[in-house]
Amino acid sequence: MVIKQWALSDFDIGRPLGKGKFGNVYLAREKEKGIVVALKILFKSQLVKSNVEHQLIREIEIQAHLSHPNILRMYNYFHDEKKIILILEYALGGELFKELQRKKRFDEPTSAKYIFQVSDALNYCHSKKVIHRDIKPENILIGSNGEVKIADFGWSVHAGKSRRETMCGTLDYLPPEMITRAKYDEAVDYWSVGVLCYEFLVGKPPFETKTKEDTYKRIRNISYVFPSFVSAGARDLIGKLLVRDPKQRINLVQVMEHHWVMSHVRREAIDRASQSSDPNENEEDQFEE
Ligand code: AMP
Numbered sequence: 001m002v003i004k005q006w007a008l009s010d011f012d013i014g015r016p017l018g019k020g021k022f023g024n025v026y027l028a029r030e031k032e033k034g035i036v037v038a039l040k041i042l043f044k045s046q047l048v049k050s051n052v053e054h055q056l057i058r059e060i061e062i063q064a065h066l067s068h069p070n071i072l073r074m075y076n077y078f079h080d081e082k083k084i085i086l087i088l089e090y091a092l093g094g095e096l097f098k099e100l101q102r103k104k105r106f107d108e109p110t111s112a113k114y115i116f117q118v119s120d121a122l123n124y125c126h127s128k129k130v131i132h133r134d135i136k137p138e139n140i141l142i143g144s145n146g147e148v149k150i151a152d153f154g155w156s157v158h159a160g161k162s163r164r165e166t167m168c169g170t171l172d173y174l175p176p177e178m179i180t181r182a183k184y185d186e187a188v189d190y191w192s193v194g195v196l197c198y199e200f201l202v203g204k205p206p207f208e209t210k211t212k213e214d215t216y217k218r219i220r221n222i223s224y225v226f227p228s229f230v231s232a233g234a235r236d237l238i239g240k241l242l243v244r245d246p247k248q249r250i251n252l253v254q255v256m257e258h259h260w261v262m263s264h265v266r267r268e269a270i271d272r273a274s275q276s277s278d279p280n281e282n283e284e285d286q287f288e289e
Contacts, residue, residue, distance in 0.1 A: 006078040008085065011039060018095075022046045022056075023083070027090060037075065040086040047084070059153045060086065062130055070121035072141060072151040091149050093142025100137050105203035108231060112264035115197050115237075116256055117148045122193065123252040126186045135192035136173050137199060171215055172205040176244050179216055187246035193255060194241025201230050206242070233260030 014027035023042040030037060047053045063074040073089035093099070096114075100106065106114070118135065125132055132150065139152035175191035177184045198206040206224035209215045218224065222242055226235055237258045240250045255261060 006076060006085075006087065008039075008080070011037075013039065017090075022050070022052070025088075036090050038088040038090040040088055042084045042086070044079070044082055044084060056084070063153045066125065066128065066130070068121050068124045069143075070117040070148050070150060071124070072149040089143075089149070091141035091151065092144040093146060095138070096140040096142055096148060097137040099142065100200065100203065106200045108201065108234060108260075109264040109268060111197060111200035111234070112261045113268050114148050114200060115193060116261050116265045118150065118196065119193055119252040119255040119261075121148075121150050122186075122189045123256075126189070126252070131186045132189050132192075134173070135189060135196055137196070171212060172208055174216075174219060175246070176220055176222070177246055179219055185246065187249050187251075190241055190246070190249040190251060190255075193252070194238050194249075197234065197241070198224070198238050201234055202227055206238075231260070233258075233263070236260065 010032070011028040011030055014029065017025045017027055017038055019025075020040070020042075023040065023046070025038050025040045028037050028039045029035065042056065044053075047056055060074065060077055063072070064077070067073065072091060075087040075089070077084065077086045079085065118140070122132060122135070130153075132153070134152065135150070139150065141149045141151045143149050173192045173195045175184070175188045178188060195205050195207075207215050207218040209218060222244060224242070226238075237255065237260050240258075241255070243249045250258070256265075
């Protein structure tokens with residue numbers, strides 16, 4: 001089998017899609033097959049300067065091995081003297097975070113649908129021994145059918161047998177066991193799904209305060225309140241995820257089967273029953289080595 005060596009000249013580069021810390025993302029079309037992708041172009045010098053090459057390599061290795069409808073595909077990657085280029089699935093709907101800012105908050109059917117999809121994707125990651133550790137709206141994109149795509153694996157780790165003790169992730173989404181630097185496992189992602197669900201419905205995360213110390217305190221005390229418009233079903237789900245003891249949190253299968261999630265997802269499925277399939281569904285085969 002001949003392994004294709006990719007080069008930038010294999011692509012027509014289109015408009016910039018966004019700017020990251022270490023480079024830019026462009027819309028691009030692969031010349032031979034005409035497949036639309038996103039190219040993430042990272043500068044080696046900046047990666048080395050910030051000492052994140054190892055993190056990037058980890059991110060690449062993890063994402064390249066995952067294949068799930070709610071995880072942004074990384075088809076391949078290549079590098080030249082100065083740059084590392086990631087060939088990514090193009091997420092037509094852009095950033096979930098921007099969508100949330102635009103709408104202020106999501107309605108319950110939308111929130112439930114997103115929570116189902118994120119849970120499905122994370123459950124798949126966990127089955128591959130990958131813990132994400134940094135789930136938040138900023139790390140989620142939206143695909144061509146309005147589905148979520150988990151996009152950022154910079155903080156995720158391959159979990160070995162022993163549980164990890166590194167402190168990482170975003171403050172508002174940190175579970176108590178990471179604040180106290182206790183050992184943790186994939187239940188850190190269950191907690192994040194609870195925080196995410198709250199943020200979708202309310203427009204801000206549950207433990208947000210002005211100072212880091214106060215946020216830590218509120219997380220440690222699990223101190224949050226629901227605005228009156230949040231339904232009993234959603235409160236029940238969030239309450240079963242924002243639990244101090246990781247072992248007492250409901251798992252992701254239970255999230256997907258939760259009555260509040262199910263009731264909205266079933267309705268959505270009925271509404272979408274006659275929808276056509278993804279026109280780009282064969283893309284991945286064409287980018288495999
Ligand atoms: P990042 O460096 O991953 O933070 O990407 C910077 C920005 O580019 C993101 O916030 C998105 O707005 C955009 N972006 C990144 N990857 C994609 C993609 N695969 N499809 C569409 N937009 C993307």
